[in-house]
Amino acid sequence: MQFSNIYILVPAFNEAKVIRQILSDLLTEFSNVIVVNDGSSDNTIEEIEDLEIILLNHEINLGVGAAVQTGFDYVEKIPSSHAVITFDADGQHSIDDAVSIAKAIQTCDEEIIFGSRFIEHEKNIPFIKRSILKVIAFFTQKVTGIKLTDAHNGLKAYKVTAIKKLKLQFSGYSYESELITEVAKKNISYKELSTNVKYTEYSVKKGQKLSNGLLIIEDLLKLWK
Amino acid sequence: MIIKYVFLAIFISLFFYGLVRPFASIFAKLFLLVGSMLGFLSLLGAKYVTEIALLVGVENATLLYLYFGLVTIFLFIIITINRFDEVNGRITKLTRKIALLEKKLDNNK
Numbered sequence A: 001m002q003f004s005n006i007y008i009l010v011p012a013f014n015e016a017k018v019i020r021q022i023l024s025d026l027l028t029e030f031s032n033v034i035v036v037n038d039g040s041s042d043n044t045i046e047e048i049e050d051l052e053i054i055l056l057n058h059e060i061n062l063g064v065g066a067a068v069q070t071g072f073d074y075v076e077k078i079p080s081s082h083a084v085i086t087f088d089a090d091g092q093h094s095i096d097d098a099v100s101i102a103k104a105i106q107t108c109d110e111e112i113i114f115g116s117r118f119i120e121h122e123k124n125i126p127f128i129k130r131s132i133l134k135v136i137a138f139f140t141q142k143v144t145g146i147k148l149t150d151a152h153n154g155l156k157a158y159k160v161t162a163i164k165k166l167k168l169q170f171s172g173y174s175y176e177s178e179l180i181t182e183v184a185k186k187n188i189s190y191k192e193l194s195t196n197v198k199y200t201e202y203s204v205k206k207g208q209k210l211s212n213g214l215l216i217i218e219d220l221l222k223l224w225k
Numbered sequence B: 001m002i003i004k005y006v007f008l009a010i011f012i013s014l015f016f017y018g019l020v021r022p023f024a025s026i027f028a029k030l031f032l033l034v035g036s037m038l039g040f041l042s043l044l045g046a047k048y049v050t051e052i053a054l055l056v057g058v059e060n061a062t063l064l065y066l067y068f069g070l071v072t073i074f075l076f077i078i079i080t081i082n083r084f085d086e087v088n089g090r091i092t093k094l095t096r097k098i099a100l101l102e103k104k105l106d107n108n109k
Helices: A019-029 A044-048 A064-076 A095-107 A127-144 A160-165 A175-185 A201-206 A210-223 B002-020 B026-044 B046-055 B061-108
Strands: A006-012 A033-038 A054-058 A083-086 A112-116 A156-159 A190-194
Touching: A006 A019, A006 A064, A006 A095, A019 A033, A019 A044, A019 A095, A033 A044, A033 A064, A044 A054, A054 A064, A054 B061, A064 A083, A064 A160, A064 A175, A064 B061, A083 A095, A083 A160, A095 A112, A095 A156, A095 A190, A127 A175, A127 A210, A156 A160, A175 A210, B002 B026, B026 B046, B026 B061, B046 B061
Parallel strands: A006 A033, A006 A083, A033 A054, A112 A190
Antiparallel strands: A083 A156, A112 A156
């Protein structure tokens, strides 16, 4: 395997229907796959426990932000680790994009790579979702001063050096806005990379809803100091 | 008349409870003390509360109760939300620590 020092981090909450296939696909390219089961009440754990993955388990559902932080804490303590790639468990990301972002984080100088659906594949995002994401990106820019085309894409790569600098506290989806605030505050270098998105009926149901968008904006206002 | 004495006893008890009980917020303590005092005075005679209302620049006792009640409700909501956030944060920290410790124990087996 070419990515022995790269860890794929998959936060999962009630993904029993799709997670096995996604992890199996990831394991064809990556040897280190971490799943943080975020208090799933379905058969998510049973579906994946025989796979060659690292499984971390939250006893209760805390939110995607907390799941990602648990994964970060785990990887941070592995001496040989170079980077972490976060990858959604609902099947909206492609393995090819994960490979591209992994190659990029191995060679680039920047410490974080933000995947962006808006660089080349904006048309693949449903209209309502696209509008919500644009509103969130607008508020994120106002609060953090950092202009990103896609502030809330789950596919990102972080070098371990960046993870050690980050101090995240938000448990929900808004951890991504907090992350951008931290990037701005601590002058962490970053770049964006185009990623595609594949929305199935399942991933649309699982993904960001309008109510989530409002909660993210509420949390952004908490960051506005 | 009995009801009046029952309420007087309740307000006195609340006042002393407010004095003795340790509160996370000093505002909560203050509001319990002032509220029970106002209740006590209003049972003794509405004119006392009216005098207090005029003293603090409010038109009458009813308005004083209304303002005091509204402030108390909002304060209660804010204190509850803050407390909820704090407890939530602690639960999150604990759950994450447990997840990492469990993995460490698994790896050591």
